[in-house]
Amino acid sequence: MSDTSVVSTQLDIEAIRAEFPVLHQQVNGKPLVYFDNAATNQKPLQVINALKHHYEADNANIHRGIHTLAERSTTAFEDTRKAVQTFINANEAEEIIFTKGTTESINLVASSWGRKFLQSGDEIIVSGLEHHSNIVPWQLIAQEKGAKVRAIPVMENGDLDIAAFSQLLSDKTRLVAVNHASNSLGTINPVKQIIEMAHARGAKVLIDGAQASSHLPIDVQQLNADFYAFSAHKMYGPTGVGILYGKRSLLEKMPPYQGGGEMIKEVSFEKTTFNDIPYKFEAGTPNIADVVAFKAAIDFINRVGKEHIAQYEEQLLTYATSQLKNIEGVKIIGEALHKVSVVSFVVEGIHHFDLGMWMDAKGVAVRTGHHCTQPLMDRFCIEGTTRASFSVYNTIEEIDVFIGALKDIIKKLKP
Amino acid sequence: MSQSIQDVQNEIIEEFSMLDGDMEMTIGYVMELGETLEPLEEEKKTEENIVKGCQSKVWLDAQLQGDKIHFKADSNTAITKGLVSILVRILSGRSPKEIVDADLFFIDKVGLNRFIGTQRSNGLGAMIKQMKIYGLAFATQVKSQ
Numbered sequence: 001m002s003d004t005s006v007v008s009t010q011l012d013i014e015a016i017r018a019e020f021p022v023l024h025q026q027v028n029g030k031p032l033v034y035f036d037n038a039a040t041n042q043k044p045l046q047v048i049n050a051l052k053h054h055y056e057a058d059n060a061n062i063h064r065g066i067h068t069l070a071e072r073s074t075t076a077f078e079d080t081r082k083a084v085q086t087f088i089n090a091n092e093a094e095e096i097i098f099t100k101g102t103t104e105s106i107n108l109v110a111s112s113w114g115r116k117f118l119q120s121g122d123e124i125i126v127s128g129l130e131h132h133s134n135i136v137p138w139q140l141i142a143q144e145k146g147a148k149v150r151a152i153p154v155m156e157n158g159d160l161d162i163a164a165f166s167q168l169l170s171d172k173t174r175l176v177a178v179n180h181a182s183n184s185l186g187t188i189n190p191v192k193q194i195i196e197m198a199h200a201r202g203a204k205v206l207i208d209g210a211q212a213s214s215h216l217p218i219d220v221q222q223l224n225a226d227f228y229a230f231s232a233h234k235m236y237g238p239t240g241v242g243i244l245y246g247k248r249s250l251l252e253k254m255p256p257y258q259g260g261g262e263m264i265k266e267v268s269f270e271k272t273t274f275n276d277i278p279y280k281f282e283a284g285t286p287n288i289a290d291v292v293a294f295k296a297a298i299d300f301i302n303r304v305g306k307e308h309i310a311q312y313e314e315q316l317l318t319y320a321t322s323q324l325k326n327i328e329g330v331k332i333i334g335e336a337l338h339k340v341s342v343v344s345f346v347v348e349g350i351h352h353f354d355l356g357m358w359m360d361a362k363g364v365a366v367r368t369g370h371h372c373t374q375p376l377m378d379r380f381c382i383e384g385t386t387r388a389s390f391s392v393y394n395t396i397e398e399i400d401v402f403i404g405a406l407k408d409i410i411k412k413l414k415p
Numbered sequence: 416m417s418q419s420i421q422d423v424q425n426e427i428i429e430e431f432s433m434l435d436g437d438m439e440m441t442i443g444y445v446m447e448l449g450e451t452l453e454p455l456e457e458e459k460k461t462e463e464n465i466v467k468g469c470q471s472k473v474w475l476d477a478q479l480q481g482d483k484i485h486f487k488a489d490s491n492t493a494i495t496k497g498l499v500s501i502l503v504r505i506l507s508g509r510s511p512k513e514i515v516d517a518d519l520f521f522i523d524k525v526g527l528n529r530f531i532g533t534q535r536s537n538g539l540g541a542m543i544k545q546m547k548i549y550g551l552a553f554a555t556q557v558k559s560q
């Protein structure tokens with residue numbers, strides 16, 4: 001019944017799948033269908049081997065070391081920084097700070113920038129589509145400073161209400177923090193427009209790019225973003241590595257986030273002077289091996305080609321969406337015109353938890369629950385959804401397995 | 416003389432063994448068991464009766480009838496409801512002391528930990544803990560009777 005003719009791609013998906021060892025296994029006696037890519041996606045051999053190679057051949061602590069291994073490790077670490085710079089078209093590599101994830105990147109800005117620049121009465125605007133990690137850090141600093149967090153409402157189709165956003169903007173707005181793409185609904189937000197509107201009122205903008213980085217082209221200069229945060233593990237890279245891009249002019253004005261080694265120039269008990277960016281924000285020994293291996297993930301995306309990935313994932317999304325719509329009782333939550341490859345849905349009369357468990361029994365990995373976006377769930381008056389999200393190694397045949405499983409479960413649970 | 420806690424557990428182990436460890440059949444069977452659960456009155460589904468630690472919602476109500484504790488429960492998800500129904504089947508209608516002392520070996524034997532996963536079995540653990548807390552609380556009442 002599979003209509004494979006709808007998908008034409010320049011990509012050799014079978015060859016790509018062969019690069020991902022984890023995909024080739026049985027789960028509960030069924031071939032694994034991995035549709036939980038928005039939570040974290042799988043890693044190609046190139047990344048796994050880079051990690052292994054680092055520990056087998058180059059491992060040493062970086063910076064300040066004068067021996068050969070230290071030199072090699074430092075070079076590899078800094079090569080990743082340059083690769084990230086190119087990947088998001090930052091003006092300079094020093095504007096790339098390594099953290100442990102999107103969450104830490106956002107917390108860094110909230111703590112450092114927020115502590116210095118926020119005052120009582122100021123406002124921070126987030127959106128109703130945000131992940132908790134782009135809400136809670138702002139609430140914490142707002143509470144400390146007597147500032148206020150306001151939220152851009154979400155419309156019925158899952159798009160942000162830009163007209164309402166323009167109403168929310170005021171001279172009190174200091175910062176706007178929104179995601180590039182929503183992890184729960186897939187909505188791609190008009191971030192360039194949002195940035196322009198915010199800048200016109202003198203506010204800075206942080207973009208949470210966690211869900212955009214593996215799907216959309218990112219050009220921080222063209223966007224004119226002040227900060228851009230994302231995670232390596234959502235783009236075929238290792239866990240434990242996050243990126244914070246910030247404009248040099250801003251980063252230089254910001255106080256350090258944490259104190260320790262690496263981030264200092266000179267320390268005495270009377271006075272400590274801080275290192276230059278990016279090191280000022282990278283206290284302690286960083287996650288060297290994973291940062292090094294992250295470059296292999298960027299290489300992978302560049303090799304396959306972001307446009308090709310986006311085009312192919314769009315086809316997967318379109319196919320999955322149309323198949324889901326054919327099933328009685330299934331309601332898709334979030335039907336924005338522009339979406340990354342994420343589809344969230346509820347099934348009438350069936351709790352997402354039961355559905356997810358039964359899907360797993362059939363070898364299909366989906367995510368269920370509120371996806372760390374409780375305000376968004378409240379907006380749609382639901383407790384949670386079942387979410388399928390696709391990466392470049394997924395196939396139309398897998399979507400058929402998923403749809404077949406869904407139909408079967410619905411038949412069983414709704415006699 | 417009704418079956419002992421041991422006997423009921425052995426019976427459950429026997430029932431599940433017929434499913435050959437098949438995940439789908441196990442889930443289906445757990446859900447079926449949930450259907451047999453004695454309904455919990457809507458007014459008993461209060462905040463205080465919610466068992467914490469579960470991913471899905473569980474309401475647990477305990478009443479002392481004579482010297483035995485009678486459990487009623489419900490859940491908003493079918494799988495969890497099935498799991499609760501198994502616990503109710505084993506522990507309801509027992510004395511507080513029996514409940515407190517109960518060794519629930521069936522969970523390992525049936526492989527429910529393996530089937531239900533860590534997050535879920537934490538929920539199961541929370542339910543058991545709550546039932547034992549009721550056991551402890553009622554034990555003093557029974558003694559003072």
Ligand SMILES: Cc1ncc(COP(=O)(O)O)c(C=O)c1O
Nearest residue numbers: 101102103131133183210211231
């Ligand atoms: C939109 C969005 N923001 C932030 C995060 C947090 O990322 P991390 O857990 O890697 O810090 C996620 C992860 O699910 C996300 O999807």
